[in-house]
Amino acid sequence: MSTPVDLPRMDRRKAIQWMLSTAATVAARDTGLHAAESTTTAPPLAKGYGPDPSMVKVYQPGDVWPLTLSEPQRRAAHALCDVIIPADASSPSASSVGVPDFIDEWISSPYPAQATDRRIVLEGLKWIDDEASRRFKKVFAELTDEQQTAICDDLCHPAKTKPEHKAAAAFFKRYRDLTAGGYYTTAEGMKAIGYVGNVASATFDGPPLEALKHVGLA
C-alpha cells in the first residue's frame, strides 16, 4: 500500500538497478525482520536468481528467496486454493501438489512484476479471513465447504459483485489465475488437463484416429 505500488511502472533499467542495489545491501534476510514484515505489503528485500542460474536443478519454493506468509495467512491460502481446485475422483487438489507454496514464492519474489500481486494477495487473504469471521465467526480455513463457497460466490461474478466487494473480487480473480496456473504446471495438473507429453519416444506417429475423427479429418 505504501511506496512499492508503482514498481511495475518503473522503467526496466531503474528496476534492474533497484534490484541490484537491494541485492547488494541485503545479502541474506534477517529472520527477525522477516517475521515483522510478513504482515505488511512492502516489497521483499531478497535477491533474484541472477542471469546465470543452474537451469538443470530442481527448485522448491523458498530455495532462492525466503517465503513470507505467516501461519494464519498460509492456512487461508491453503483453504482458498482448494476451494478453487478441489480434489476429485481423477486428480488431486491444489494444496496437495504445493500450489500454496508456489503462491507464497510468487508474492515473495524480488522481481518488480510480482509486486502488485503481493499487495493484492496479502490484502485479499486478510479480507477473506475478516469476512469469514464477520459472517461465520471463524477464519476462512475453518469454514465448511458451503460457507467457503458462499463467500467465493459473492466474488466470482464481476457483474453481480457489490461495490464494497470490488477489491475482494479482483483478488479472487487474480488468486484463481495463480492457483490454476500453479496447479496445471505440476505433473499432476498436467495429467488433469490432458497433457501427456514430455516423454521420449522412438517415433512420432501423428494424431491417433480418434483425434482425427473428432475434428472431422477421418
Next chain:
Amino acid sequence: MPVITSNTLKDTYDVIIVGSGAGGGQTAYTLTMEGVKVLMLEAGRSFDPATEVAMFQLPSHAPLRGVSTPDKQYGFHDCSINSGWNIPGEPYTNASPEPEHQFRWWRQRMMGGRTNHWGRISLRNGPYDFKPRTRFGAGFDWPIGYEDVAPYYDKVEMLVGVFGTNEGLENSPDSSPGVLQPAPKLRVGELYAQKHGQKVGAKIVPIHRAVLTKPQDADTLPAKLHPKNAKAQRILAEHMRMRAPCFWATDCHRGCAIRANYDSQTVHLRPALATENLDILPNAMAREVTIDKQGKATGVTFIDKTNGQERHAAGRVVVLAASSQESVRLLLNSKSALFPHGLANSSGKVGKYITDSVSSSVGAHIPAFENMPVHNEDGAGGPHAYVPWTLHDQNRNGELGFPGGYHLEFTTGRQMPSLTVVNGIDRLAGDGGVLYGKRLKEDARRFYGCNLGFGAQGTMLPNDGTYCELDPTLKDQWGIPVLRFHWKWTDFDLNQVRHQQKFITELLQAAGGKVSPKTEADIFKTMKPGGSVIHEVGGAIMGEDRETSVTNQWSQTWDVKNLFLADGAPFASTADKNPTLTIMALAWRMADHLMDELKKGNL
C-alpha cells in the same frame, strides 16, 4: 570443452573471428576443416548443452513456474543465460521516445550465441528475395542471386540437418535431392488448418527446421561436404555419429542435450575443435579492430571479462560475427586517422539499412477442438508446418500495396502447460463469471489445446529512417560507446501488416474460429516493434560498389580487404524467410573466398 585463456593466446593467428553464433560457428568450421589456424573471441562464458540444458524439467521445477523475469527474459528454462532485451551494464538507446520508432535489441552473451535457443526454422531465401529493386522497384538488389547461394544452402542443410519437403513453390526454393531429412507428421491443428485453409487460398506445407528426424548419413555426407579432404571427412563422420535423432519430446528453445537440433557448439565448434586448428577464448569482449598504416586489419583489442584487462589478439584476417548490430558497433568504435568515422565506413553506410521481419499475429479458439481425445502432440519441439507466401501474381499486378510477402508460423497443439494455460477460460465458459471448483477443472480440460494462431513474418526493405549510430555520450560498463537506434516503418510495412491481419483472420474464420481483427487505428500496436522478431540484419550491407555499400558480394569490406563479416550485417534486405540459414550459407561462401584469397596472397 577445450578453451583457452588470454594468457595462453598464441602470438598470431591466420584468422580471428569475433562471436561464436551461427555466423561465427560456420566460419570457424569451414576454415579449420581446411587447415586454417583460427582464434574465436566470444564475449560470453563457455556453455555446455550436454550438461547445462534443462530438457525435461517441468515449470514447477523452476522458480515462479519458469515465467520470464528481468534475469531470464524468455523464461527460466530457456537456453539463454546472461542474455536479454536489457543486459545490466550493457545499455543501448533509442533516438526517439515514440513507440513506433523504437528498436528492441535481444543479445545473447554465451558460447554459441542465439543458436542455443533459436526456433530452428530454416527457410531459404528465394530468387525474388535477392532482387527486390528489379522486381518491385524498391529496396536494393543484392549483388548476388539465388543461384550463387544455392550450393551453400545445400551444404549447410546437409551439415546441420534440416527436415522438410520439396514442394516446388514459387520463390520458396527446393533443396537438392537427398539433402533434406524427412518431415515429421503434422499435428491435428496443422492438418485441420491445412484442410480448411484451402477455402481462403492458404497453402499449408511442412516447414523446414534444423532438427534431425533420423540419424545423419555419416557414410556419404562427409565426402560430399569435404571432397578430397580425408581428415575433415573423418572428423565430420565421427561428429555426425555422435548426434541422436529427435526423441519427440521437450522444447527446442531449451537446447538439446542429445544434439538432435542445430546449435553452433554441437554442430560447428566441436568438429572445428577436433581439427586442433581452433582456439576459443570465452569472456572476451571485443572493443576495436586494429589496423596498420596501410589500412589493413592487424587484430582485435578486447576486454578480458574475467579480470577487466584490455588485451590484443593478432591475426592476418579479421572476421566479425558478433551479430549484425554488435559487429556494426565494433566497426563504428574502431576509429583511426584513416577511418575517422569508423572502420570500413568510407561510404558512410555503416549502421544504415537495418531491417527486421514485419510481423503481427492473430489467434483464435477453435470450438471443434474442444474435448479432444487425449494424445501426445509434442513432436519435434516446434512447428511442423507453415503457410508459405504464394500471392506472387497479386504482387506482380501491384494489387497488394507492398513488395515481397510474408509467411505464417503456427501456434497450436497440446503443448506443455505454462502459468497462463487457463487464460481466457472465463470468456470461453461464457457466463461472465470467474470459474472455480469442479467446473473450472472440467472446463480447463475441455478448452485446453483449442488455440490456433498464426504469426506472420514478412519482407522488410531497407529505408533511410532505420539506422544506428554511436550514442554521443553513453558507454557500457567497459567504457565502450553504445549504439543509438533510429527506427521507421514505411507505408509498405504498414500495408503489409493490414494484409496480414485480414488474411490470418480469414484463415482462422475458415477454421471455425471467432476473431475480430485488431483495428486499423492501432496499427503500430498491432505490429511487433522493430527488432522484436529478433531477425535484425543489415547495417553493413553488401552491394555492387563501394559508394553505396560496405561490403562486396563476398561480405568483404570494400575499404579493408582482410576484414570480413559473417553475420546478418551484409544483408541488403530482409526476406519473409527467417535469416539464420542464409547467414550460415553466406558465411560458408565467404570463408571459401577468404581461403582462396589467402592462398593467392591477396590478404
